[in-house]
Amino acid sequence: xxxxxxxxxxxxxxxxxxxxxxxxxxxxxxxxxxxxxxxxxxxxxxxxxxxxxxxxxxxxxxxxxxxxxxxxxxxxxxxxxxx
Numbered sequence: 001x002x003x004x005x006x007x008x009x010x011x012x013x014x015x016x017x018x019x020x021x022x023x024x025x026x027x028x029x030x031x032x033x034x035x036x037x038x039x040x041x042x043x044x045x046x047x048x049x050x051x052x053x054x055x056x057x058x059x060x061x062x063x064x065x066x067x068x069x070x071x072x073x074x075x076x077x078x079x080x081x082x083x
Contacts, residue, residue, distance in 0.1 A: 001022055008056045009057055009060055011048070011056075016036060032055065
């Protein structure tokens with residue numbers, strides 16, 4: 001997952017299978033990824049447009065910023081220690 005996030009942030013076109021759970025995660029969060037089975041033949045190794053790249057970066061920043069990650073970790077610790 002880390003490599004996928006890094007490639008999206010750097011502006012690459014990322015292809016995932018519809019069967020990959022990561023595909024659903026990105027789509028649910030409004031991050032543009034391509035369907036390997038349907039779109040690789042159409043787009044190949046081209047880069048997405050600048051608007052798509054910027055949208056992906058903004059959404060990734062919202063999900064994985066330092067404060068959000070710390071909050072998620074604290075919540076996980078609470079769940080694990082109160083069970």
